[in-house]
Amino acid sequence: MTPQQEQPGTGPPEVAPRPLTHREEAVLVALITRGAWAGDDGVVLTTDDRARWLAQVPTTRAGRRCTCGTCPSIELTDTAGWRPDAGDGRVVLQAGASGATLLLFVDEDRLSYLELAPDASAFHDFPDPQELNLLE
Ligand SMILES: [Zn+2]
Numbered sequence: 001m002t003p004q005q006e007q008p009g010t011g012p013p014e015v016a017p018r019p020l021t022h023r024e025e026a027v028l029v030a031l032i033t034r035g036a037w038a039g040d041d042g043v044v045l046t047t048d049d050r051a052r053w054l055a056q057v058p059t060t061r062a063g064r065r066c067t068c069g070t071c072p073s074i075e076l077t078d079t080a081g082w083r084p085d086a087g088d089g090r091v092v093l094q095a096g097a098s099g100a101t102l103l104l105f106v107d108e109d110r111l112s113y114l115e116l117a118p119d120a121s122a123f124h125d126f127p128d129p130q131e132l133n134l135l136e
Contacts, residue, residue, distance in 0.1 A: 017061030017081040024074065027126040028114055029057060031104040034134035035093030038103060045091070053111060060111050070122035071100075073115040084108035096133035102126070 020028065032053045037043055063075030063083060077083050084107040091106040097116075100123055105113040116123050 015064050015081065017063055017077045017079065020060060020062050021125075023126050023128075024062060024072075024114065025057065026129045027102065027132070028060070028076075028104065028111070029054065030129040030132055030134060031093050031095055031102060031114075032057070032111075034136075035095050035102075035104055036135055038092035038094040043091075045093075049091075052109065053106060056111050066115075071116045071118055072123055072125050073113070073117075075113055076111040078110070084110040084112050086112070097127045097131060099123070100127070102132065 032050055037045055059079050061077050061079055061081065063077040063081060065075075066073040075083055086105075086107050089108065090112075093104040093106070095102045099119050099121060101117045101119075103113075103115040103117065104111070105115070114126075116126055
């Protein structure tokens with residue numbers, strides 16, 4: 001990737017974004033609404049934060065999928081295929097699942113990456129949101 005392509009709004013996106021699957025969207029919504037802050041520095045997420053991110057879901061698309069072959073992690077883009085830059089203001093929400101940890105990255109106040117990190121065996125799709133370990 002060239003530096004120019006890292007700037008939002010310049011040049012064509014590398015991958016045409018596609019709509020989220022029902023499962024991807026359900027997991028995304030579950031993490032936004034009931035994911036736990038993954039940092040340890042006492043940041044408190046407000047209901048306003050979660051509402052703002054939830055409002056982005058209808059215009060969120062899936063970009064590139066992870067190529068490792070053992071996880072279904074996807075980049076999150078807007079309808080034009082753009083992702084925010086990772087920076088100091090990154091927020092990470094997490095939830096536990098059987099055999100994996102799910103992480104949602106929010107950069108520049110935009111949904112950025114939906115990750116499933118398997119403990120051992122490979123995952124080919126995200127788990128049912130009802131099976132996630134979420135905040136009450
Ligand atoms: Zn992967």
